[in-house]
Amino acid sequence: MKMENRVAIVTGAGQGIGASIASGLAKDGAFVVIADVNEDNARGMEEQIRSEGGRAAALKADATSKEQVDAMVESILAEHGKIDILVNNVGIIRDNFLVKMPEEDWDLVLDINLKSYFLCSQAVVRDAMIPAKYGRIVNISSRAYQGNVGQANYSAAKGGVVSLTRTMARELGRYNITSNCIAPGVINTPMYQGLREDVQENLRKTQPIRDIGSPDDVAYATRFFASDDAWYITGQVLYVCGGKSVGGY
Numbered sequence: 001m002k003m004e005n006r007v008a009i010v011t012g013a014g015q016g017i018g019a020s021i022a023s024g025l026a027k028d029g030a031f032v033v034i035a036d037v038n039e040d041n042a043r044g045m046e047e048q049i050r051s052e053g054g055r056a057a058a059l060k061a062d063a064t065s066k067e068q069v070d071a072m073v074e075s076i077l078a079e080h081g082k083i084d085i086l087v088n089n090v091g092i093i094r095d096n097f098l099v100k101m102p103e104e105d106w107d108l109v110l111d112i113n114l115k116s117y118f119l120c121s122q123a124v125v126r127d128a129m130i131p132a133k134y135g136r137i138v139n140i141s142s143r144a145y146q147g148n149v150g151q152a153n154y155s156a157a158k159g160g161v162v163s164l165t166r167t168m169a170r171e172l173g174r175y176n177i178t179s180n181c182i183a184p185g186v187i188n189t190p191m192y193q194g195l196r197e198d199v200q201e202n203l204r205k206t207q208p209i210r211d212i213g214s215p216d217d218v219a220y221a222t223r224f225f226a227s228d229d230a231w232y233i234t235g236q237v238l239y240v241c242g243g244k245s246v247g248g249y
Ligand SMILES: NC(=O)c1ccc[n+]([C@@H]2O[C@H](COP(=O)([O-])OP(=O)(O)OC[C@H]3O[C@@H](n4cnc5c(N)ncnc54)[C@H](O)[C@@H]3O)[C@@H](O)[C@H]2O)c1
Pocket: 011, 012, 013, 014, 015, 016, 017, 018, 035, 036, 037, 038, 041, 061, 062, 063, 064, 089, 090, 091, 092, 112, 116, 140, 141, 142, 143, 183, 184, 185, 186, 187, 188, 189, 191, 192
């Protein structure tokens, strides 16, 4: 996938799946802004991408702050004149059963996993993509959007991401802006590595494909949606989950 003249923002790209997405887009030739609240990690990724021969810049921004998101978009436009690709990737979990879930954990998870996607999309679409009549938005949801025990807040937020994605596809298609969504299943990240070995093994062996995915597998799907060639694909949810429970429980 060739993206030599493209400018991309990846939120939460300082580590994990976002870091792989940033690295992948840079390998395709895009200039990638690594937007993360953790400045040290963002700078580390900037150095890594540069050492791989890519082009990138770290930018400290809290994706849940309208003020910081608007300032981020303004500064990128001042330097590069455009933003072609937005990958909304930030996410956290605060798992608990519904009856025990503190209100602040509900609010925090909805703010980071859903409101930030709205704020970043709104600013980028309004100030960069509509004026340019071009855009690729990729939102990272989760297979958990179908509903998951202990994840009322996370599932609701990730379901909201799917609905936001489809709404943007309908509203923005006329400007050549596509909006698609990825629903990863179990991915080999620190979250998975922290589980007991037997739980890890059980997760691996209950998948139709008897293994779990890597952040690069999510990055691969993101690069596809973000490419010029995916111009006629919008409003879609692509599962990257080894085939487990696709489309249902
Ligand atoms: N890891 C998995 O197995 C898995 C499965 C399905 C979906 N996902 C989704 O993939 C995405 C990435 O997950 P991950 O495991 O790589 O997470 P991670 O915790 O490893 O990385 C998240 C990054 O987001 C940054 N971040 C958090 N809040 C932020 C904010 N307000 N503003 C800016 N940056 C912020 C963090 O500093 C961090 O760099 C999330 O949306 C997650 O829900 C992950």
